[in-house]
Amino acid sequence: MLIVQLACPKCGFVIEQYRADQLETDAQKQKRYQYLRKKQTLCPSCLTQTSKLEERRVEVEAAPEAELLAEGPSEAAPVGEGPTATPLCDELERGPWPSHVTELKQTRYHLQMYEEGLRQKKTQWGFGGYTSIPGVASGILMRASARPDIAKGANLVRAFCPSGTFYSTKTLRALSDVADRHGYGILHLHATTCDIEVLGVPKEELRATVDELVAAGLDVGSTGDAYRNCQECIGPLRCEMVLVDSVAMRQAYFTRFLDDVQYPRFPHKIKFKLSGCPNDCTRSQQKGDLAIVGVFRDPPTINEARLDGWVRNGGDMAHIARMCPTRAMEWDGRRLTIDAEACVRCMYCINKCPAIRPGGDRGVAVLAGGKMRGKYGPLQPVVIAPFVPAIPPDFKEVFDLCAKITDVYDEHARRKERLGDFIYRTGIDEFCRLAGVPATPQQMTAPRVNPFYHWTPEELQASRKEGE
Amino acid sequence: MPGIGVPPVEANLPPIVRRNYGKWVSHAVPRPGVLKHVSESGEACFTVRVGMPSNARVSTALARRICDLATRFSEGYLRMTRRHSLELVGVDPARIEELIEELRALGLPVGGADRSFHNVVCCTGWIHCQFAATDAPAIAKAISDALWEEFKAEGYPAKLKVSVAACVNQCGEGSTADIGVIGIHRDLPRVNDEEVAKCEIPLILSICPTGAIKPKPPKSVQVDPKRCIHCVACVGQCVGMPIGSPETDGVAIYVGGKAGNQGGGPAFGKLVIPYLPNRPPRWPEVVQAVRRIVDLWVREARRDERIGDWISRIGWERFFQKTGLPVSEKHLDGYVLWPMSARTGVRFHW
């Protein structure tokens, strides 16, 4: 069987490999392969950054075993010698709030790394980044130590949280076992994108850690230039505000896009966040490269009898009406009216008064381009489509649109350019044209002020013909 | 010789203004086109405001007749407003009717104050300008004819200012108005090599805001059709870069501009109709579009809502729906400052 290998040019470690026949027929693998050929990779063995992976073609009898990772320079020194006092860390154990230092102390994490960081006011960790090993294209972060006298480099494995971030104790114990067996014994519940992280896994145990997490029902990924973990809100699992089935939608996301999550190949990371209503508990409208927000179109409904009871029980409708951001509510002491035209379905009155409920005409809005870092600083995602049907189990219309957006991004964006920076640079009008998304007023706070819009040769030709 | 500066303040002020300089305490609009200002002393000053020919074009013949009226009705003084209306200030209230009649005989309407259609501001257009993509004075005339009665009455929710600019240089300040008409070129500048050879090529290159112009050896330039935004900047630098074609030039319509700080605050007009063809002498499609927008605003806006305020309240979604005007990607800003126009959040009007 002919195998195509991509290896580190410095130490020869095989980063990824494919069957040659698969590479010819599988479009996903081709994209991933092109990505690795052209873009930068961090070698997990010697921590070199390179854009020039070596390609080898070898004949093998059976599926090759993963090679043992070579020892790198940052792992030379033994650990544990040196000062053991940690006065700054100790101070952080005081005070009423549960202390992260208390947690770190109960594990095999080298607390001196943190103490020195606090003492020197500078991180003691060295170079690192996302990397992959054969069979595990995403889900691993490696970081060297800048203080080999204190600690070796520390790697982590990242896994997807279960739906609604619910855990059976069985799962949580299994996760704890993995962390105890292979890592420091410290969990990250969770990283800000709601990924699970197991920290302190030595290179040679990465593969075993991954296998054991998967066996516990926690698949790995969400690192690198890939679709990341889709963070959803609790939705139908406990919330009466939810307008669409956010939990089922996240599951459908993973069913459809698992390869895009686990095999990085895009210009840069793509974070999906999914909130079931405009309250946006996942902060998708701040952080999502793709933000999916449940919305409703028809006006909120008022249950008169319930409203009556609520007011008699002390509910302050005058205050709520006054706080409506678009002044759509009128309350005369007995009767509440909501001006359906002025109402922007912001959820405020619905949150505050149980007699007011969302309308029934429900779908999702899709926004794109949110991010916190990058060339232009924090950018909020902008509206691409204000209303898309959200139909289980596949949510096809929603995800077709998302796929179109990321296809355009994949094809046109520069290396390490976030979707938001790409849209910024391209102009949203051109972006919508490329993605085949029609213009709607909901995409605009207002139509343009400047007169610099484009005309196609066909449009001009039509005018010329008319003039004849 | 130049160098004397502006005349002393009093040199052109009517006595009533000199008498009450800085001492005005209130004003009202007792009837269309008539203002009554009251000073501390109790003295009332009546102003009659008058619509004028578009582009503020006044023959000396008309000017002299206006002088006669000023002599007879306002102690020999007159003024022009910031929208180029005529004002006779300090008119005896008992003679206002008579004055209005005399003005009518001159073909000049009294009105344009407060909740009415105001005098149109427009640029020179084809009367005398090399850049004009349309004729602003004619369009201003056509619109003013259509809204004639509304200049002379007070029936609007708030004032209505319409301005017409013949090209995107906007000497006619279309973007500042409740409704703005702006002439646009849609083709590329044509490059005349022999003429360009006589110009300063580095200047032509550098003046282009999008870097669309590149040298074309030996001594000319070329324009990148993907980058050109038809902004007319290069045309101003070199006679070898003419722009404009009767078949592709036309006008765009913008809505919602205003200067005052009430309501939604100062803002520019926003694009609502990307293109209408030039159809001299009356531009019927332009007039129709203005009529449609004004009628809807009159029907739906609250008292004191300028057009921009009204649209802020109902939302652009509703505006396009109610006017029936189509929305295209040309409305969606993609140029440099586009994030200012892109919607974030999901606070939609449905």
Next chain:
Amino acid sequence: MPGVGLPPLEQNVPPVALRNYGKWVDHEEMRPGVLKHVAESGEACYTVRAGMPTNARVSTALARRIAGLADEFAEGHLRLTRRHSLELVGVDPARIDELTERLRKLGLPVGGTGRTFRNTVSCTGWIHCQFAATDAPAVAKAISDELYEDFLRERYPAKLKISISGCVNQCGEGSTADIGIIGVHRDLPRVIDEEVARCEIPLIVSVCPTGAIKPKPPKSVQVDPERCIHCVACAAPCQGMQIGDPETDGLAVVVGGKAGNSGSGPAFAKFVIPYLPNTPPRWPEVTRAVRQIVEAWVQGARRDERVGDWIARIGWDKFFQKAGLPVSDKLLDGYVLWPMSARTGVRFHW
């Protein structure tokens, strides 16, 4: 092997949530940290929420103890919120007090729902990150200790979310919060020629958003101090680009972010304090500044006004006054999208 995707719902979701999937009709905030959700069937589901160690750092020892409580009080299930609080869902209401006591013994406070200080979100900081300009977990701990009582009791006009990022990469999402802390580097990256020689120089040059990095022959780079914006991007591809300087690193404070569509809508927080020095382990200047801002908001805001909503109503002009913070030119945006932040018009609050 990877590739299994998500586990089926039943593996981790408690029976009470599965029974009533998509059929919730109401909820009540019983008291800080205790929620009651009611389903169509009439079944009531009680949730107890508890604060967790900052940076969501949980030893397996604590995880196992929590699992023990989950077995005892919540049918063997638990969850984490989107701000990494612990929640036990489906608790017998008669046992809530007992559970609260047991959590307290574990050092975990019950609270953080309703108009309270919420569990902070913070990144890894100096625990394990190479980019961190400050230690987010310790800053979070210091702030959480300072506002501890407000986690347990409802004293605020609305919820208060505080997030801490160790650097401008913002894995700790400071800009999303009512009050955010963002670690900043202020000095240029130091270029270590021997290390840079081993890296890919074209990549280092291209990753810089402002073009501040140029090649320095024979095999290194140089950084233009006029263009560098200390964004940390060059530190990622090459360990020869060293950021991190104890003397000039520190943190900034931002205010007014929120995700929800009510009030003034989704927005990022804005810079109000450009720099405070790192003073581990407790960062007293930071906690003081946070306290000042919180108290001004508590005093000045209406019920339901998030910090950003309150500022939108009173104006930034008044905010700096009421919070007792100086205004510096560093707060005036001049970067690429600065027109979005520049004031037009004269609608000032005095």
